Amino acid sequence: MRFEYVCRYCRQKIGAVEAPHWSLGDAMERLGLHHLEPDHQWDVIRPRDNQFEIQTVCDACEQAVAMHPELLLEGSIIQ
Numbered sequence: 476m477r478f479e480y481v482c483r484y485c486r487q488k489i490g491a492v493e494a495p496h497w498s499l500g501d502a503m504e505r506l507g508l509h510h511l512e513p514d515h516q517w518d519v520i521r522p523r524d525n526q527f528e529i530q531t532v533c534d535a536c537e538q539a540v541a542m543h544p545e546l547l548l549e550g551s552i553i554q
């Protein structure tokens with residue numbers, strides 16, 4: 476399985492993990508998602524085509540949100 480890290484705000488690809496032998500359960504555990512509520516897990520990791528997209532935040536957006544926390548609100552309204 477292939478996992479792609481994508482910024483949840485600007486949709487920029489940040490990186491990818493190629494892990495053919497991981498099951499989804501393995502991935503959840505290795506990515507530290509297994510302790511999240513199932514609803515929150517599916518907010519972070521999303522099936523897309525034949526791979527999974529992991530929602531994260533790139534450096535640029537992290538700085539933007541740190542300086543302008545109201546962007547975070549706008550982002551969640553748009554989604």
Ligand SMILES: [Zn+2]
Nearest residue numbers: 482485533536
């Ligand atoms: Zn971004």
